[in-house]
Amino acid sequence: MTHDPLAALRAADPARRLRLDSIDPGAWEALRRGIVMSERPEERPAGQPAERPAAQTAGRPARRRRRLLWGGIVGAGVVGVVATAATVSGLPGFVGGQADGPNCLTAWGEPAEASGAWLTGDAIADCDTIRAAAGLPPIEDPAVFSFSGFTYVVPRSEVPPVVEILASSRVMTPGSLELEMSLGDWVDGGVTDECRSQDETVAWVEGEFDRLGLDDWSIETRGPGPESTDCTRAFVMERGRVMVAFRDGPAPAEAPGGVSPELSAAASSAAASSAASGGPGAGEPDPMDEVHRIIAALRNGIVDECVSLPEARAIADEALSGLEYEPTPTTSIVDESVDCARVDMRVGGNVQVTVYGPSAVG
Amino acid sequence: MTTTDEERFSAFFADTHEALLAYALRRTAVPADAADVVAETYLVVWRRLADVPPGDEARLWLYGVARRVLANATRGERRRNALADRVRESLTDALDGAPASGGSPAAADAVEVTDVERAVEDLPEADREVLRLVAWEELGRDEIATVLGVTRATVRVRLHRARRRLRDRLAATAAGGAAAAGGAADAVGQTPGPQRDGRAGHVRGGRATGRPGVEVNR
Incomplete structure (x- = not known):
């Protein structure tokens, strides 16, 4: 056995086993000719949008699809925004990320x-939990920094030199996090x-501000659109x-089975995401049934009773x-x-x- | 398009196409995909010819572009680029005539090659890439930093960590399957995964627990 691992790796070079010089020179020439005959950005007719170079679309997080689905359901606001290197630049190694959670990276770039x-608003603790759920160890010697609205947890040695490490890993306050959960809550x-x-x-949201001590938060309202219902x-x-907006589509009471289009759409997205990750597909139980079963269990067991936290x-x-698929921790x-x-x-x-x-009930 | 641009691109293409194909072949499971990566990479080069740095740095910039093309290819639908048709066919022919293994003396030891390949594949992607760039593209630390868009110090740390993990992996493999399976976490020098303590719903990580009063689970 070779003691130098790099020597062993060099010996395993897949390309060395091939005769790359045996490739037909005419094939290379055909490729070169085809490329120089292709359109370039400056040759586009005026007003036609540029095709995004492949390099600019690189670096999307592997689970972007899932996050976009989430963002489409949670709200039309900034929650769930995913950026790529095409939208923000100026930081070497920047690969984008998600705005509705911590970006947990073992290597910058x-x-x-x-x-x-x-989950809790503590970026390091949340990354530990997210990674543990995926069978991954915690990030070694973690540091937290923010860039362009994204929060990153990376090993301290990987922090880009131009950013400032946050003194605290608590990025979201408990009140603001609970507000986001409550506004998107399906139970009550x-x-x-x-x-x-x-x-x-508006009155309900103001009540949530009071309950959570969010004195400096404000509400904006948006008028109805042509497809809007009377529901908000x-x-x-x-x-x-916080934005209060009118919902589109039929009123919940008119929707099939009394289920709002919003709920149905979200359940469909959950199913699509699940199927994409190897979860149930066609012929499997309707995910909407699963969602309603969970809602009923939580209402009956927690909302309608007085129970302790455990x-x-x-x-x-x-x-x-x-659930047929793994929920968020x-x-x-x-x-x-x-x-x-x-x-x-x-x-x-x-x-x-x-x-x-509470840890116990009186 | 100007003649100057075409000449510049053609010279760059002639200097780099074999190295780029090798880079792509080393990182694609299906050799035919490497031809598409090469074609898409050169399309980016052609469109961004003004961004190509001069001198030796151009090849590093090319690897950086190819790396991003590969990242896209692994995440999205596999696309066949018609421009790559002939290279793909010729590549397939070349592979058909290639020996199954062993272009170098050390490669004659098929077991060792398999072990190191398996050990590398078990490493995190960041470790894999820095090792590949050293061993296969034969780049120095400064050059790797340019390809990856990180600092030289970061490359140093990553390379040190990756070599250690690879060495430990190989040692664990050599020590036997049971040792490799039972001590994988330690063997790669990583902190053991989170351990549950006695309290239901509590995960205690190797370093950062949830803040007091907060329990996290699942």
Whole structure:
């Protein structure tokens, strides 16, 4: 056995086993000629958009599809934005990322091996959990920095020299994270079959601000479009701003089975994402049934009862255990200021559940 | 298009096409895909000819472009580029006539070649790429930094880490299948994965736990 691993690797060079010089020179010439005859950007007719060079589209995170699905469901705002090197430049090795969760990289300049939504708002802890769920170890000697609206966790040795390491890995406050979860919550939160008017949704969001101590947050409203219903919903536009907008499509009560188009679309996306990752496909149980089963279990076991955090967690774990695909890691947050546990569940690309509550019930 | 541009591209093409094909072949599971990577890479070069740096750095820039083309190809649908048809056919013919293994003396040891290939494939992509660039493209640290778009210090750290992991992997393999399977995490020098403690729903990572009062699971 060779003691120098690089020597062994050199000996295993796949290209050395081939006679590359035996390739027909005419084939190379055909390729060269074809390329120089191809269109170049400066030769486009005026006003025609440029074709994006392949190099500029590189570096998308491996799970971009899933994140886009999620973003399409969670809201039309900034949540779920995915950028690529084509949209932001100026930082060597920048490969884009996701805005609705930490970007957990073992090497700067490489796509994330695993990605996910914010769980607790602590970037390092969330990366550890996301990676553990994917069977990966924690990032070694992690450091956190932000760039162009994205949060990255990378080994300290990989931090680009031009960025500043954050003093704290807590990027999102508990209140702002719970607000995002609550606005997108299917159990008893912002995503509901109820048809809430604009005034009702605004009042509900203001109540959430009060409950979560978000004094500096504001609400903006958007008028109805030509396809809008009378029903509204709210989503986070950016940190500190919530938009209340009218929903498109038939009112929930008119939708087949009384299910809102929003819920149906999200469930379809969850199914599509699941199928793309090897989950159930055609002929498998309707994912909408699964979602409704989980919602019912969480309502019956947590919302309609007064249970402790551990009990709520057990109910959530049991409800999610029947899923054919792996949900986003569930989060438990201790809140001793309340008597009973509460729960939020978001759906879109995946299912994410957070339970909050006291360690014991009086 | 100007004659000058075509001449410049053609000279660059002539200087680099074999090296680029080798680069692509080393990183594609199906040799025919390498021809498409070469064609797409040169299309980018042609469109961005003004960005191609002068001198030796041009080849490094080319590898950087090819790396991104490869990254796209592995994530998206496999596309066949008509421009690459003849190179693909000729490449297939060349492969048909190539020996199954062993272009170099060391390659005669088929077991050792298989072990190192397997060991490299088990490493994280960042480790794999820096090792490939050293061993197969025979690049120096500065050159690798240019290809990867990172600092020389980062390359040094990655290379040190990658060599150690590869050496440990090979040692574990040599020590026997049981040792390799049982000690894989230690063998690659990584922190062991998160361990659950007695409390339900708590994951304790090798370093960063959730903040006090927060439990995370699944």
